[in-house]
Amino acid sequence: MPDEINVEVAAVPHAVPPADGIADPGPLGLAGFAMTTFVLSCFNSKVINNVGLEGVVLPLALFYGGTVQLLAGMWEFRKGNTFGALAFSSFGAFWLAFFYYVKYVAATLTPAGDIHEATGLFLLASAIFTAYMLVASLRTTMAIVAVFAALTVTFIFLALGAFDHSTAPVNGITQIGGWLGLLTALFAWYASFAGVTNATFKKVVLPVGPLAR
Secondary structure, X not given: XXXXXXXXXXXXXXOOOOOOOOOOOHHHHHHHHHHHHXXXXXXXXXXXXOHHHHHHHHHHHHHHHHHHHHHHHHHHHHOOOHHHHHHHHHHHHHHHHHHHXXXXXXXXXXXXXXXXXXXXXXXXXXXHHHHHHHHHHHHOEHHHHHHHHHHHHHHHHHHHHHHOOOOOOOOHHHHHHHHHHHHHHHHHHHHHHHHHHHHHHOOOOOOOOEOXX
C-alpha cells in the first residue's frame, strides 16, 4: 500500500449572511480528518505492523475523511468561511483521491519504482498546499495552526520517504512521517473536541487560542 500519503471567517464580497441556527461544520470536518489520518498513520509509524490490515484505511478515506469532510467544506461555503471551505473541501478531495489511487491506480504502475515517484509527487503537492494554508491559518486559532504546522511537516517527511527508491515502502523517513501524522491527528481531534464542547456548553471549556485578526 503506498505511503501516506475555526477557523477565520474571511471577508467575502456579496456573501450571504449565515442563517440563524446553522451549526458550525468545523468540528465535523476536523473529526473526519483526524480519524482517517490517525488510522493511516498507525501503519506508517508501524504502531500496527500487520500489512494485511491496511485496507481498513480505504473505507474511512472514502466516507469519513473524504465524503464527510467534503460536505463540511460545502457547509463552510454556506457560512461564508473561505478558509474552512477551502481546507475541508480540499482535504476531503485528498482522501477521495487517496482512495482511488490506492484502489485503482497504484497496482497498475510498473516498474515498482514508478509507485515511489507517483506517491511522492502526490504527497509533495499536498505538502505545498498545506504549507500555504498554514500561512493563512495564522489568523485563526492556535489549535488550527498546530494542525496545519504538524500536517505540513508530516507531508514533507512522507514525500521524502516515498521518493526513496532504495528501501521498503515503509522506511525510516516514512515512519517519522507516520509519528508526525499521529501528532497531527491528535491536534485535529483536540480542535474538533474543543469546537463541539464549547458550542454545546455555550462557553469556553477547552481553549483554542484565538489569534488577532
